[in-house]
Amino acid sequence: MELFAVPELPEIHEGDDLAAMIADRVDLRPDDVVCVASTVVSKAEGRAADLDEFPAGPRAKEIARNLEEVSGEEKDPRFAQAVLEESTDVVMEAPFVLTETRFGHVGVNAGIDRSNVPDHDLLLLPKRPSQSAERIHERLPESPPVIVTDTSGRSFRHGQRAVAIGWAGMPASRDWRGETDRDGHELQVTVESVVDELAGAANLVSGEGDDGTPVVVVRDWAFGDHGGSDNMFREMRGDFVRQALRDWEYE
Ligand code: GDP
Ligand code: MN
Ligand code: MN
Ligand code: MN
The missing domain is CATH 3.30.1330.100 (CofE-like)
Known part of the structure; x- marks a missing residue:
């Protein structure tokens, strides 16, 4: 081949x-x-999407706070919100967010990418x-x-x-x-x-x-x-x- x-x-x-x-x-x-x-x-x-499109709800804020505590790094709760909106189930929430996407794939951050995305913050699967x-x-x-x-x-x-x-x-x-x-x-x-x-x-x-x-x-x-x-x-x-x-x- x-x-x-x-x-x-x-x-x-x-x-x-x-x-x-x-x-x-x-x-x-x-x-x-x-x-x-x-x-x-x-x-x-x-x-492609921007963080502004994902105003964080209470669950996203909780996840981001939790991640900040564990990592000592600042985490944007809007990113956690984007991950939640792409997902049907949170499998792990620290030290990284592992979720099941709406189509069944389990991946870190619901597979949302921040590389190779010109002009936008995020690229959703x-x-x-x-x-x-x-x-x-x-x-x-x-x-x-x-x-x-x-x-x-x-x-x-x-x-x-x-x-x-x-x-x-x-x-x-x-x-x-x-x-x-x-x-x-x-x-x-x-x-x-x-x-x-x-x-x-x-x-x-x-x-x-x-x-x-x-x-x-x-x-x-x-x-x-x-x-x-x-x-x-x-x-x-x-x-x-x-x-x-x-x-x-x-x-
Ligand atoms: P992912 O694994 O699906 O998240 O994709 P990657 O970000 O790893 O990119 C895979 C390949 O596609 C790399 O060779 C990138 O350089 C290339 N790539 C990403 N976006 C574009 C694009 O818009 N045009 C072209 N030609 N290549 C791209
Ligand atoms: Mn990817
Ligand atoms: Mn790749
Ligand atoms: Mn990529």
Whole structure:
């Protein structure tokens, strides 16, 4: 397989037609996978915002005060308000705010970005990233699968990497259960989150800084002959780590 960045994409603005911009710059094949950084999907969808738009309510003020106490740094309660408005559940509130977004992804600060956002304070994640992926997928010539990615931290390990927050035109996972390993043992549990793996690979190419390469094409990779599923975000029931966090307090 091969990955390459779509060349010469400009700064993206609200209303830009990302699919047309990609199609102008690369000849796509139906078995390509097109990985798009959420940053540019958000910009195209007008998800840049300013702190003034989020007057802080009591809960946001409480969260900001709590964070200030823990960090010794000044925290803007309007930012906490923006995070709350993007979220359905607060998983942790100190020493950082970890929430579940409205579309099910759990991330620090609801994935709200303060880098690569000219002229605005904030960039919110796309409202429904899988719907964004679907729209791009349908509009691209050859309709290749599309993955919307975002850089995200992870539990237990240092460092960040991209994950898939939305996808269309392919299943999220390939299911190896029932297939056999080299010793003939039947695989019992392996459901491989291929959209995350592809997102991580694409992020190696797109970078995190000023490279200006938010769209990466994966070529000559095949899903193969496996079952698939779109299960990605765990439900509270069955998410034992999250359940353990429910009664946890930062000290
Ligand atoms: P995120 O992981 O989705 O939050 O996106 P990043 O902020 O890490 O940016 C990913 C890549 O997209 C980097 O190469 C950035 O330089 C690039 N990028 C961000 N915004 C734009 C834009 O408006 N136009 C172009 N061409 N590149 C951008
Ligand atoms: Mn960013
Ligand atoms: Mn981001
Ligand atoms: Mn990134």
